[in-house]
Amino acid sequence: MSTDADFADARHIPPIPPRPPQQPPVTAAPRPNTDPRTTVLRRVPSPPPAPPTRAQAAQPPADPTPPQRPTPPAAPAVPPRPAAPPPAPPTAQPPRPHQAPGSPAPAAPPPPRRPDSFRDTAAFHLANSQELWNGNGEPGAGAPPRARRPASATPSAAPGSEPPTPAAERPPQPPWPQRPLPHQTAGAVPGMPAGPRPRPSAGRRPGARLAAAAACLVLGIGLIGGAAAGSWLTDDSADAPPTPEAAFAAGRDVWRNTPVDTLFPRTVEGLGVGPGGADRTWTRIAVARDSGCTGAYDRPLAQALTGAGCVRLLRATYLDATRSSVITVGAQTAKADAAGMIALNTRFSTKNLGSRTDLMPLPYAPEGTPAEGFGRAQRASWTVRVLTDIPVIVFAVSGFADGRTVSAPQSAEAAVRPGATTAPAESGLGHDAKDLADRIAADFRTASGISSHTTESSP
Incomplete structure (x- = not known):
């Protein structure tokens, strides 16, 4: 399994193939984002291309005709990644004035900047999964179908993609939103705004407590008075003279x-x-x-x-x-x-x-x-x-x-x-x-x- 450390040396960096011109993506009608539970990450714009090196300038220009993009198979097999990158083919370079003919050419200078991160990242998938969250589980009209990769497969660079950029030089990702999602109760009434029910204001609580205390006081006085009246009536009935019969x-x-x-x-x-x-x-x-x-x-x-x-x-x-x-x-x-x-x-x-x-x-x-x-x-x-x-x-x-x-x-x-x-x-x-x-x-x-x-x- 290769890591970014294998590409730390510039001598092992494979040549960068020419980038085909990008075709305008097929955009679908924007669908309003009505799901408050999903936060979609925006796509990070790629930086401007680096200026061509001398080796690239000496190469003949590529065919201006853009190659036809092959249709991906239903389930493309990911080729295994070699344990070590292949050696770079020798490129013909003009002899320098101070270099003797037949002497080995010096190593090419490293590029001024690491290539951009490849598209097979979590941010890329989250940005393209908006249709899956907002729709019925099917990809949107503008997103091409993607084949599922087995969970045990190791992510690797897709064919024709650029090698991964080290973590130290990757652009910072936007922070995850900190705003809490609105709370929804099981017994929400249709037509009412979602969210927690408003609590009664603190100014009304003393009044309610005072009313409850007054009701308890009145009830207690009533019970005591009833007991006293019952006892008084009982004593009077005991002391009352019997009927003539x-x-x-x-x-x-x-x-x-x-x-x-x-x-x-x-x-x-x-x-x-x-x-x-x-x-x-x-x-x-x-x-x-x-x-x-x-x-x-x-x-x-x-x-x-x-x-x-x-x-x-x-x-x-x-x-x-x-x-x-x-x-x-x-x-x-x-x-x-x-x-x-x-x-x-x-x-x-x-x-x-x-x-x-x-x-x-x-x-x-x-x-x-x-x-x-x-x-x-x-x-x-x-x-x-x-x-x-x-x-x-x-x-x-x-x-x-x-x-x-x-x-x-x-x-x-x-x-x-x-x-x-x-x-x-x-x-x-x-x-x-x-x-x-x-x-x-x-x-x-x-x-x-x-x-x-x-x-x-x-x-």
Whole structure:
């Protein structure tokens, strides 16, 4: 394989054949370069020819008739390049005046400049490949067809071309363009200019961030407010009183679900409930076992309460702070519904059943207590309350703790009236029966989940 170093010596340079005149190339219609991805290198103009040397001037002139350019074959075979250039044929030169005849001729002086680079270069092929890039892969009309060279073949000078010029004397090639190619996205919209989409200006970003922050703040405040409102509503619903139906149903199971000390406290304080507004205090001394209503009333009162029915009966006996009076308080859980309790309360109120002495409840007097002498004859005042918001009938009966008999008992509602001068009224037995009955009724209502108040008129 030969290199440019083989031609460094002027003695090995082969003679330069005459250059045939160039024929005007067949130019094709220029095609607009619309492909932004291809950059075409322009053809570098060749320098002017060097002046002929003396040897060339002594040669006879070449035939002015231009030789016919042979048609290149479809796939011309590249002849192998010799390992060493052939020796130059001797040329006849006129003897110089100072040279003796028959002496060897001196070597010809080297040419003033290296021949131009041959056309088989990358720049030449790039300049002629514009039609291949812009067209459908076929060479242009003005470019002659070229045969492909195998990749393994070594590039060599074409026949009739000039030897390659050393790299130091070659003309500089134009620099490769540094402008980046426009970016094309896969989803480009037809009719829109190619290239990257314009980014929003930096002046709009703070506004968008501020709007997003404000939206997040409003959303956070809304969530916090909703949670607070939900908690407030939940607390209110938990603290809200039950519906009348729910309270009535709960009152039926109070005797089973509530401790006895809640329904019948051990000590009851009555502030300003005694005669003349005096304070009263009662202490529980006995509690009866829960039982049915059979034998707990006299016959007339049992018949009056038959319409309500009986689920359970609870009773307890109290002693006042002066140990002069005893009071029995009872609560009967009824089977009737709300309408039945209202009807029974109306009957007691309109017919004055609560003021009849034959309808007085019986006392609970266990032995061994201060109330063991409390019997039917010792009853001095009483009251019967038919509650309408819960199915409970509350009653109370009072008497003297020393066991004395009372010949003229009086209802609690009549004994607490101002100006009453009867023994139950002046001794405070009417106040004891009324106030303890009110307190036990309030305890049953509270255990049922409703506020304690008195809605029934005293019969």
